[in-house]
Amino acid sequence: MQASLAFGILLTVTGLACLAFGAYALLRGGKDQKGGIGPISERGIHLIAGIRMLVIGTLSLAAGVYLLLR
Numbered sequence: 329m330q331a332s333l334a335f336g337i338l339l340t341v342t343g344l345a346c347l348a349f350g351a352y353a354l355l356r357g358g359k360d361q362k363g364g365i366g367p368i369s370e371r372g373i374h375l376i377a378g379i380r381m382l383v384i385g386t387l388s389l390a391a392g393v394y395l396l397l398r
Contacts, residue, residue, distance in 0.1 A: 332395050336395030339389070339395060342385075343386070345385070346389075348385075349381050350382035354378035354379070357377070
């Protein structure tokens, strides 16, 4: 019981951090920067990373809330 509570708190905090980082990457990342990797611009890299972090953050937050409410 205590392990699932601790893991639920950890997942919830991780999910919130991932959501914040993903939102920052989507809103702010890559603006006014040159470069990139081949055909993908710096803004495109941040777009991909931001979407990935939002998905991971949502899943982590949902799993954390589930473990806390269970």
